[in-house]
Amino acid sequence: MLHQEYYCYCFQKTHMVCVSLHACVCQRKAIPNDLNVSHGSKSVLKPSSFNVKIENKKGPFLKKDDVTHKNYIPDEESERRLVKQQMIADQQQKDIKVLKQTLSTTKAGMQFMQMKFHEEIHNIGHHIHGLAHAASGYHKVLEENRKLYNQVQDLKGNIRVYCRVRPFLPGQSNYFSTVDHIEEGNITISTPAKNGKGYKSFTFNKVFGPSATQEEVFADTQPLIRSVLDGYNVCIFAYGQTGSGKTYTMTGPRDLNEHTQGVNYRALSDLFLLAWQRKDMFRYDVSVQMIEIYNEQVRDLLVTDGLNKRLEIRNSSQSGYSVPNASLVHVSSTADVIDLMNLGQRNRAVGATALNDRSSRSHSCLTVHVQGRDLTSGAILRGCMHLVDLAGSERVDKSEVTGDRLKEAQHINKSLSALGDVISSLAQKNSHVPYRNSKLTQLLQDSLGGQAKTLMFVHISPEPDAVGETISTLKFAERVATVELGAARVNKDSTDVKELKEEIANLKAALARKGEPVSTQKSSFQSNIQARNVGMESPSGLRKPMEDVGNIEVQSNSTPRQKRQSFDLDELLGNSSPWPPVSSPCQKFREYDKETGTGEWVDKVMVNKQDTLHEVGNPAEFRGAGNISDVFYQQFVSDSSKLYPEKSVNLFPSSNQFDIAPSDDLDELDAGTSDSSEPDLLWQFSHCKLGNFTNGIVPKIQKPDSKQAKSPELRSMITRMGPSPSRKVANRAGHPPQRIGRPTAEVKRKTGNRK
Numbered sequence: 001m002l003h004q005e006y007y008c009y010c011f012q013k014t015h016m017v018c019v020s021l022h023a024c025v026c027q028r029k030a031i032p033n034d035l036n037v038s039h040g041s042k043s044v045l046k047p048s049s050f051n052v053k054i055e056n057k058k059g060p061f062l063k064k065d066d067v068t069h070k071n072y073i074p075d076e077e078s079e080r081r082l083v084k085q086q087m088i089a090d091q092q093q094k095d096i097k098v099l100k101q102t103l104s105t106t107k108a109g110m111q112f113m114q115m116k117f118h119e120e121i122h123n124i125g126h127h128i129h130g131l132a133h134a135a136s137g138y139h140k141v142l143e144e145n146r147k148l149y150n151q152v153q154d155l156k157g158n159i160r161v162y163c164r165v166r167p168f169l170p171g172q173s174n175y176f177s178t179v180d181h182i183e184e185g186n187i188t189i190s191t192p193a194k195n196g197k198g199y200k201s202f203t204f205n206k207v208f209g210p211s212a213t214q215e216e217v218f219a220d221t222q223p224l225i226r227s228v229l230d231g232y233n234v235c236i237f238a239y240g241q242t243g244s245g246k247t248y249t250m251t252g253p254r255d256l257n258e259h260t261q262g263v264n265y266r267a268l269s270d271l272f273l274l275a276w277q278r279k280d281m282f283r284y285d286v287s288v289q290m291i292e293i294y295n296e297q298v299r300d301l302l303v304t305d306g307l308n309k310r311l312e313i314r315n316s317s318q319s320g321y322s323v324p325n326a327s328l329v330h331v332s333s334t335a336d337v338i339d340l341m342n343l344g345q346r347n348r349a350v351g352a353t354a355l356n357d358r359s360s361r362s363h364s365c366l367t368v369h370v371q372g373r374d375l376t377s378g379a380i381l382r383g384c385m386h387l388v389d390l391a392g393s394e395r396v397d398k399s400e401v402t403g404d405r406l407k408e409a410q411h412i413n414k415s416l417s418a419l420g421d422v423i424s425s426l427a428q429k430n431s432h433v434p435y436r437n438s439k440l441t442q443l444l445q446d447s448l449g450g451q452a453k454t455l456m457f458v459h460i461s462p463e464p465d466a467v468g469e470t471i472s473t474l475k476f477a478e479r480v481a482t483v484e485l486g487a488a489r490v491n492k493d494s495t496d497v498k499e500l501k502e503e504i505a506n507l508k509a510a511l512a513r514k515g516e517p518v519s520t521q522k523s524s525f526q527s528n529i530q531a532r533n534v535g536m537e538s539p540s541g542l543r544k545p546m547e548d549v550g551n552i553e554v555q556s557n558s559t560p561r562q563k564r565q566s567f568d569l570d571e572l573l574g575n576s577s578p579w580p581p582v583s584s585p586c587q588k589f590r591e592y593d594k595e596t597g598t599g600e601w602v603d604k605v606m607v608n609k610q611d612t613l614h615e616v617g618n619p620a621e622f623r624g625a626g627n628i629s630d631v632f633y634q635q636f637v638s639d640s641s642k643l644y645p646e647k648s649v650n651l652f653p654s655s656n657q658f659d660i661a662p663s664d665d666l667d668e669l670d671a672g673t674s675d676s677s678e679p680d681l682l683w684q685f686s687h688c689k690l691g692n693f694t695n696g697i698v699p700k701i702q703k704p705d706s707k708q709a710k711s712p713e714l715r716s717m718i719t720r721m722g723p724s725p726s727r728k729v730a731n732r733a734g735h736p737p738q739r740i741g742r743p744t745a746e747v748k749r750k751t752g753n754r755k
């Protein structure tokens with residue numbers, strides 16, 4: 001502003017100077033005539049070239065007489081004129097001086113302005129540079145924000161949602177895409193509207209455009225997958241309308257190569273790589289299951305005999321497995337995985353529809369179980385990863401399916417709508433979540449409502465005629481993104497907890513023994529081991545399903561009455577042999593475990609609740625569980641070789657199905673856990689409420705006698721039980737052995753509260 005004023009001022013000055021100069025020139029024009037007249041040939045003022053020119057111009061018009069005549073002008077007059085001219089000359093000198101001054105002031109002003117101008121240009125340059133810097137940092141900040149947002153979501157446990165847009169297929173090159181633009185986590189879809197075009201934007205954790213490669217997609221998924229090795233449960237599922245690219249993302253195209261491999265292959269390769277990198281710290285065992293849900297039936301995709309067993313989905317918190325009867329195959333290299341997946345893909349139900357010539361007609365799930373043993377602390381980490389390729393939703397009028405295909409489509413749509421209901425309930429934080437309405441939601445129960453890290457790939461097709469499905473798919477995905485699972489938790493067993501679990505397993509084995517005649521026990525055990533070995537050594541390399549190998553207790557034909565008798569402590573103690581070295585059964589188990597390489601797939605809930613154990617439980621009380629195990633051990637296992645191997649077998653999840661002293665609580669718990677909550681098994685064990693040992697772990701088919709848990713024999717036995725020899729040393733160190741019966745009432749109350 002200041003500069004502008006100054007500039008105006010200078011302009012005015014300059015203008016004035018010009019006007020003055022002009023006046024001066026005009027005056028000067030008049031001078032020569034006067035001078036000539038007054039002095040004749042003696043001119044007072046030296047004629048300038050200008051004057052000369054004027055003179056010359058005027059020359060032809062001046063006559064000789066005029067000049068002569070003028071010589072007669074009186075001196076007075078000429079003097080007066082001379083003075084006047086002198087005055088004019090003086091005045092002009094003054095004006096010139098002023099003009100010179102003005103000129104120099106103007107010059108200075110101009111210089112000042114120039115300087116200011118440069119200064120300003122420089123400042124603007126700086127400013128622009130700053131803006132350019134800020135602009136370049138803007139994307140960095142955006143990226144940072146996205147990361148932070150993801151971290152916050154992780155903390156809240158939100159389901160992550162990545163969106164992927166399929167490119168046009170060959171032959172569709174002249175189609176218009178409905179995807180208007182993609183920016184970071186934003187995707188805008190152009191929709192047909194009454195008056196021209198409308199736009200709808202959606203925000204997700206990440207959006208992959210049509211040109212995104214399999215490698216790029218995996219790079220953003222890798223950290224999640226890697227956390228399986230750290231003991232987290234992970235679920236990645238692909239959702240979208242039929243033909244939108246779900247199988248492509250999860251598995252890859254038909255002509256599979258290193259570049260086109262999907263998330264499944266890359267995930268397992270990466271797990272092996274990481275396991276190898278950590279080999280000095282951890283020893284990992286990786287096993288794989290692959291199933292599909294076809295027309296609401298669960299089928300094993302890793303069968304080689306072509307037989308289709310009917311499989312059941314269980315709450316995995318009870319056994320560590322969602323589908324315990326499905327083949328579980330130990331894998332130790334990427335090549336193993338590729339073989340298995342190829343087998344699974346061959347067994348999968350696919351069919352041609354008008355929308356996809358190789359449409360998946362089932363939901364497939366590849367489950368990877370990882371168990372890591374910390375070589376220094378002995379702690380066990382257990383992670384499980386579901387990689388789910390859902391069948392695509394389809395409008396049967398478009399897919400033009402009939403007959404079997406139509407039936408499949410109806411099942412697919414029904415189960416996807418059940419998934420939608422579950423998501424809605426979770427998003428609204430309803431107390432009841434209808435997981436039971438479909439096999440798919442039962443399978444995903446732990447991943448959608450548990451403490452897993454869950455990622456959904458939502459797929460969309462870019463074709464204009466799919467825009468309706470695209471919008472509804474994206475709306476569903478936005479809803480999924482609002483579901484909070486709670487922060488994911490690591491499944492980690494400290495060595496203490498591991499020991500306690502082993503003792504619990506021993507106890508269960510002993511209880512099982514008590515109710516069986518010795519001959520039956522032996523044959524039962526042998527047949528199971530045989531079954532196991534057959535599974536291990538089968539040419540296909542596939543293991544026998546878990547239920548076949550670990551379910552000795554279930555096969556027990558002992559009656560509840562017989563079991564109840566087993567709790568008579570006097571009888572137990574009376575017949576007891578000396579304390580065996582306590583380490584031996586566990587040691588046996590470990591050796592067996594090493595041999596088979598199967599690992600101890602133990603109940604997830606037990607692990608998850610170990611903190612609770614430390615918080616609320618009296619360690620001495622907890623140790624009591626070991627006493628029971630030891631007592632039974634003495635009572636029934638004089639020949640330890642008969643028992644120990646079985647104990648190791650019992651450590652497998654299906655051993656949880658052992659039923660001895662169920663209570664009324666059981667049914668409630670079972671019902672309660674069926675939909676959303678998980679039983680707190682370890683907590684119950686930790687309080688040595690023997691009657692509760694089987695809570696939540698008995699299959700419904702074995703209807704329990706609820707009275708037994710509260711039998712007086714059992715109570716008295718618990719009350720009178722002393723510490724285990726294994727814990728005697730600890731007890732002697734200043735602590736009197738604590739009786740475990742005393743806190744029963746309190747324990748009962750706590751157990752009740754937790755339900």
Ligand SMILES: Nc1ncnc2c1ncn2[C@@H]1O[C@H](COP(=O)(O)OP(=O)(O)OP(=O)(O)O)[C@@H](O)[C@H]1O
Binds near residue numbers: 166
């Ligand atoms: N990102 C991609 N790049 C190249 N081709 C792709 C991509 N995604 C999908 N395709 C191709 O699109 C077709 C349909 O993909 P795909 O079979 O994976 O769909 P889908 O969602 O699994 O279908 P459905 O639900 O019917 O099984 C296939 O030919 C596949 O190769």
